[in-house]
């Protein structure tokens with residue numbers, strides 16, 4: 001697809017979703033500590049489970065790096081159990097807490113050097129925790145762009161580059177766009193998509209992509 005066309009489609013998708021859903025007010029956290037804790041807890045689990053774990057921590061003011069670091073490991077594991085993979089995540093939370101208590105200014109390489117922090121988590125922390133203009137790519141982003149034939153290569157860096165090259169590098173825009181993608185995927189662009197109810201149906205039609213072919217599950221097992 002011509003570069004100019006990609007740019008206008010990315011902008012159009014944003015406009016449509018923004019008009020449809022309005023401001024998303026992400027990230028849902030009251031502090032940097034809580035944001036980072038949420039970004040780690042949300043790995044491989046639903047946000048609903050993360051909320052349960054965070055509300056347990058918040059109840060006794062334990063949603064901060066100092067407390068996370070000082071807590072007994074077994075106790076921390078039991079507190080965050082609702083978020084799943086609790087042993088691994090307790091370890092990661094302690095590593096992150098130790099790191100952020102030492103470093104209040106961070107960059108991507110520093111974050112990526114931490115155990116259990118991959119590109120998506122690092123970029124989420126940079127965008128939502130530190131207001132850095134980096135686009136967060138997740139499985140939902142790849143799924144929607146693949147189904148809309150905007151990408152054929154779903155490698156993290158290429159997808160991120162697509163947004164960086166075609167949109168103005170704005171924290172506000174990237175914040176809202178990623179949140180809108182998550183909302184769309186959760187409501188409509190599920191494993192079994194509901195294109196006929198989705199606000200992005202118009203983009204499929206405008207670009208002569210058959211929603212019926214997308215909705216036919218046999219051909220879309222990997223998405």
Ligand code: SF4
Pocket residue numbers: 144147148184188189190193194195196198199200201204211214
């Ligand atoms: S549900 Fe269909 S129209 Fe909506 S984003 Fe997914 S593929 Fe596009």
